Amino acid sequence: xxxxxxxxxxxxxxxxxxxxxxxxxxxxxxxxxxxxxxxxxxxxxxxxxxxxxxxxxxxxxxxxxxxxxxxxxxxxxxxxxxxxxxxxxxxxxxxxxxxxxxxxxxxxxxxxxxxxxxxxxxxxxxxxxxxxxxxxxxxxxxxxxxxxxxxxxxxxxxxxxxxxxxxxxxxxxxxxxxxxxxxxxxxxxxxxxxxxxxxxxxxxxxxxxxx
Numbered sequence: 001x002x003x004x005x006x007x008x009x010x011x012x013x014x015x016x017x018x019x020x021x022x023x024x025x026x027x028x029x030x031x032x033x034x035x036x037x038x039x040x041x042x043x044x045x046x047x048x049x050x051x052x053x054x055x056x057x058x059x060x061x062x063x064x065x066x067x068x069x070x071x072x073x074x075x076x077x078x079x080x081x082x083x084x085x086x087x088x089x090x091x092x093x094x095x096x097x098x099x100x101x102x103x104x105x106x107x108x109x110x111x112x113x114x115x116x117x118x119x120x121x122x123x124x125x126x127x128x129x130x131x132x133x134x135x136x137x138x139x140x141x142x143x144x145x146x147x148x149x150x151x152x153x154x155x156x157x158x159x160x161x162x163x164x165x166x167x168x169x170x171x172x173x174x175x176x177x178x179x180x181x182x183x184x185x186x187x188x189x190x191x192x193x194x195x196x197x198x199x200x201x202x203x204x205x206x207x208x209x210x211x
Contacts, residue, residue, distance in 0.1 A: 006032070007032055007033065007034050008032055008033045008034070008055050008056060008121055008122065008125045009034055009036045009052070009054040009055045009056070010027055010033060010034065010035050010036065010054055010055065010056045010057070010058060010121060011035075011036060011037040011038070011039065011045065011048050011049060011052060011054040011056070011057045011058070011082075012024060012027075012035060012037070012038040012039065012057075012058050013038075013039040013040075013041075013042065013044070013045035013057055013058065013059045013060055013063070013068065013071065014038075014039075014040075014058075014060040014063070014087075015040050015041055015060065015062075015063045015064060016060075019060075019110070020038045020040075023035075023058065023087075023117070024038065026114050026117065026118065027117075027118070027121065030118050032122070033118070033121060033122075036052050036054055037051075037052050037054065040063070040064075041063045041064050041065040041066055041071075042059075042063055042065065042066030042067055042068055042070055042071030042074075043065050043066040043071070045057060045059065045066075045068075045071045045075070046066070046071050046074050046075055046078075049075050049080050049082050050078070050080065053080060053081060053082065054082055055082065055083065055124075055125060056082065056083050056084075056085060056121055056124050056125065057075065057082055057083070057084045057085070058085055058087045058108075058117075058121070059071060059072055059084050059085065059086050059087065059104065060086075060087060060088055061086060061088040061090055061095055061099065062088070062089075062090070068086060068088070068099065069095075069098045069099055069102045070102075072084045072086070072099060072102040072103055072104050073102040073103060075103070076102065076103030077103075083105045083106075083124045084103060084104045084105065084106075085104065085105060085106035085107070085108060085120055085121065085124055085130065086099045086104045086106065086107045086108065087108045087109075087110060087117065088107075088108075088109065088110060089109065089110045089111070091109055091132070091134050091135050091138055092138065093138040093139065094201075096135050096138055096139050097139065097208070098204060100139070101207075101208050105124055105129045106120055106123070106124055106129050106130040106131060107130075107131045107132060107135045107139075108120045108130060108131075108132050108135075109132045109134060109135060112132055116132075151193055151194075152190060152193060152194075155176075155186060156186050156189060156190050156193070157211060158176065159172055159176070159183060159186045159187060159190065160187075160190050160202060160205075160206050160211055161206060161211045162175060162176075163187070163199055163202055163203055163206065164202075164203040164206040164207060164211060166203075169183045169184060169187070187199075187202070190202060
């Protein structure tokens with residue numbers, strides 16, 4: 001620990017004990033960083049953040065009970081003063097976009113060098129947003145190819161908005177005064193236009209694009 005320098009307090013969130021142990025040893029052995037808690041899933045992570053108010057959470061994405069994206073969103077929405085940095089094995093654009101849209105300020109990969117993880121934590125404390133180069137390329141590619149809401153017809157946008165609101169096809173049909181078959185046809189078209197394969201992905205896309 002560097003004398004006279006503020007210590008960066010970190011909570012780890014990962015469901016693998018070996019990963020938690022390795023990260024704890026890495027971070028606690030670094031100057032100016034202290035691991036103050038470790039969680040095995042997203043729900044525990046949120047509870048620890050509420051209790052400990054750490055500076056940074058290193059958040060895995062794939063965890064039981066409450067996943068990392070949901071936990072990140074909860075922490076950010078509660079404005080607890082903690083920054084979330086994703087540390088995961090996944091570098092696909094969908095997960096990256098979901099994590100950053102949930103409020104994560106950084107996205108690191110588990111195959112990064114240990115020094116990159118340490119620098120990522122320190123970068124967050126300086127107000128920066130560390131993103132692994134491979135994740136950054138995926139993010140830029142996703143942002144460049146993601147269709148805008150303007151690509152949807154007014155009726156398609158209306159149907160997608162109701163899907164985001166949690167309505168089933170039968171409810172949407174009644175609300176709009178159209179047949180259930182027509183709703184399905186609109187959804188098929190929407191899925192193709194925005195590049196998703198199911199209602200959950202479509203609802204997330206609608207949320208990200210302000211529908």
